[in-house]
Amino acid sequence: MARKDLIAGNWKMNATHLEAIQMVQKLGYRLDPGDYDRVEVVVCPPFTALRSVQTVIESDYLRIRLGAQDVHWEAQGAFTGEVSPLMLARLGVKYVIVGHSERRHLFGEDDATVARKLRAVLAHDMTPIVAVGETLEQREQEITEEVIGGQLQAALEGLDPATVGDLVVAYEPVWAIGTGRTASDEQAAEAIGFLRRRVAEGWGEAAADRVRILYGGSVTPGNVAGLMAKRDIDGALVGGASLDPDKFASLVRYWI
Numbered sequence: 001m002a003r004k005d006l007i008a009g010n011w012k013m014n015a016t017h018l019e020a021i022q023m024v025q026k027l028g029y030r031l032d033p034g035d036y037d038r039v040e041v042v043v044c045p046p047f048t049a050l051r052s053v054q055t056v057i058e059s060d061y062l063r064i065r066l067g068a069q070d071v072h073w074e075a076q077g078a079f080t081g082e083v084s085p086l087m088l089a090r091l092g093v094k095y096v097i098v099g100h101s102e103r104r105h106l107f108g109e110d111d112a113t114v115a116r117k118l119r120a121v122l123a124h125d126m127t128p129i130v131a132v133g134e135t136l137e138q139r140e141q142e143i144t145e146e147v148i149g150g151q152l153q154a155a156l157e158g159l160d161p162a163t164v165g166d167l168v169v170a171y172e173p174v175w176a177i178g179t180g181r182t183a184s185d186e187q188a189a190e191a192i193g194f195l196r197r198r199v200a201e202g203w204g205e206a207a208a209d210r211v212r213i214l215y216g217g218s219v220t221p222g223n224v225a226g227l228m229a230k231r232d233i234d235g236a237l238v239g240g241a242s243l244d245p246d247k248f249a250s251l252v253r254y255w256i
């Protein structure tokens, strides 16, 4: 079955809400209606800009989808500083990144936390983008498959095959994030092929055929086409290059 490509921009902690409005407007101008038929385009602004970006998307009839970078697992409560899945869903958020390596490594999120967040996103009818990835040290120790296989297993444990088929997974090697050092097309395809086989083993071939698996880590307009040419790579999760609407639009239109 054909999986629709998905290219998501993770803006991380960048852009005030005013800057975000300009960024999404520019992106909208640079994309043609036909582009959205080929690629699902997602932007993940910081929490403070979600409402503004949502308003632009809606009022300009853009087909850009709204994503969030993180979420808490409870719908409400005494969790100072956190943002709930209910709040995101009510804002029209469709995708939520869970388990980004910056959350895991800088903020100490473990597999159990990632699994809780993933379930909360599903419970509010949004789609999780589950990020997994190994550090350079782990790659050099040749334990990449154990690490990313373990992260995937912990996040998806107990989900039914239909749910897993609807998910998005992002393979983001930590050593490639923000470093300008992309995984080669072969390294990315190898890891993503491994993750897809893992899904097949755990949740069946139908789920493995449907689940979309993205690559993330120093993706640019210059290297996206090579990555997208790989059969198992269904899209990209883009950090730095997504902050420039010209770059991000040309990356979305990777076939041109």
Ligand code: 13P
Pocket: 010, 100, 172, 176, 177, 178, 179, 180, 216, 217, 218, 219, 237, 238, 239, 240, 241
């Ligand atoms: P860069 O594209 O800046 O390397 O970031 C990748 C990333 O972490 C996307 O989530």
